[in-house]
Amino acid sequence: MAQLTEATTDPEKARLERIAELTDPATIRYLETIGVKEGWTCAEVGAGAGSIARWLSNRVGHFGKVHAIDIDPGMMDGITAPNLEVRDQDISETPLDEGTYDLVHCKILLMHLADRERVIGEFARALKPGGYLLVEEADIRSIQRVDPPSPLLTRAAAALETFFYFGGADPGYGMKLLPAVRRTGLKVLGTDCQLTAVQAGTPEIATISMSLAKLAPMIVTAGLMGQKEIEAAFDQLEQPSDTVIYTPTTVSVWAQRSDA
Numbered sequence: 001m002a003q004l005t006e007a008t009t010d011p012e013k014a015r016l017e018r019i020a021e022l023t024d025p026a027t028i029r030y031l032e033t034i035g036v037k038e039g040w041t042c043a044e045v046g047a048g049a050g051s052i053a054r055w056l057s058n059r060v061g062h063f064g065k066v067h068a069i070d071i072d073p074g075m076m077d078g079i080t081a082p083n084l085e086v087r088d089q090d091i092s093e094t095p096l097d098e099g100t101y102d103l104v105h106c107k108i109l110l111m112h113l114a115d116r117e118r119v120i121g122e123f124a125r126a127l128k129p130g131g132y133l134l135v136e137e138a139d140i141r142s143i144q145r146v147d148p149p150s151p152l153l154t155r156a157a158a159a160l161e162t163f164f165y166f167g168g169a170d171p172g173y174g175m176k177l178l179p180a181v182r183r184t185g186l187k188v189l190g191t192d193c194q195l196t197a198v199q200a201g202t203p204e205i206a207t208i209s210m211s212l213a214k215l216a217p218m219i220v221t222a223g224l225m226g227q228k229e230i231e232a233a234f235d236q237l238e239q240p241s242d243t244v245i246y247t248p249t250t251v252s253v254w255a256q257r258s259d260a
């Protein structure tokens with residue numbers, strides 16, 4: 001099974017930190033492009049382990065504010081600042097206040113929500129005039145590409161994708177994001193996507209093996225793969241070899257409330 005490469009006792013926190021390590025450099029580039037400024041009020045929704053909330057808190061300074069929102073805020077333990085408020089909030093139940101934010105950001109959140117179309121509309125309405133929305137969502141179908149071809153790993157990737165659908169998530173939501181942002185009425189300013197190739201047996205493979213580890217028991221229970229098959233897939237991911245697999249593709253769209 002997946003080995004944690006860091007001395008952390010919480011596998012979910014370690015998984016979130018890996019996702020952040022992989023995806024934050026691009027997020028920060030987009031935030032720089034938007035031009036986040038001192039004094040801004042920002043919402044970081046589905047904040048995970050809190051790395052982007054911390055970046056925003058440093059950037060907006062003493063006169064700014066960051067609301068770091070998550071249904072599992074314990075993952076942000078240890079991230080504190082006078083301008084940073086960690087909120088235990090289910091964004092599907094309690095929307096952001098309207099007309100409040102200079103920036104709303106979320107990453108790998110909406111794809112998990114059954115009511116994603118409503119929530120993205122609420123994000124748009126939560127912006128002040130001239131405020132910015134940066135939404136980043138994954139398309140996990142890219143992880144089915146393996147070289148050299150491995151029917152076992154491709155099968156594990158397909159099982160992950162199917163499992164997402166079972167839970168009401170959309171594993172391909174990244175590709176639907178651009179029209180979804182346009183439907184909010186915001187003006188789309190830019191879009192980009194990130195895809196990384198990771199090699200078996202290297203620390204970077206953990207972004208994939210940790211997600212598979214999280215869902216493996218449920219994949220087996222659902223009959224999508226057998227226990228032995230899943231274990232063989234982990235071995236193939238974790239043994240050093242020339243096998244290369246793509247990460248999920250992260251699609252990012254940034255947009256502005258244009259009645260500035």
Ligand SMILES: C[S@@+](CC[C@H](N)C(=O)[O-])C[C@H]1O[C@@H](n2cnc3c(N)ncnc32)[C@H](O)[C@@H]1O
Nearest residue numbers: 020046047048070071072089090091092107108
């Ligand atoms: C895949 S993680 C991504 C974390 C972070 N955005 C990142 O990219 O590193 C999704 C996060 O969204 C949170 N989340 C899921 N559903 C939520 C909801 N309905 N309201 C608020 N947060 C939610 C989860 O607890 C988790 O921390």
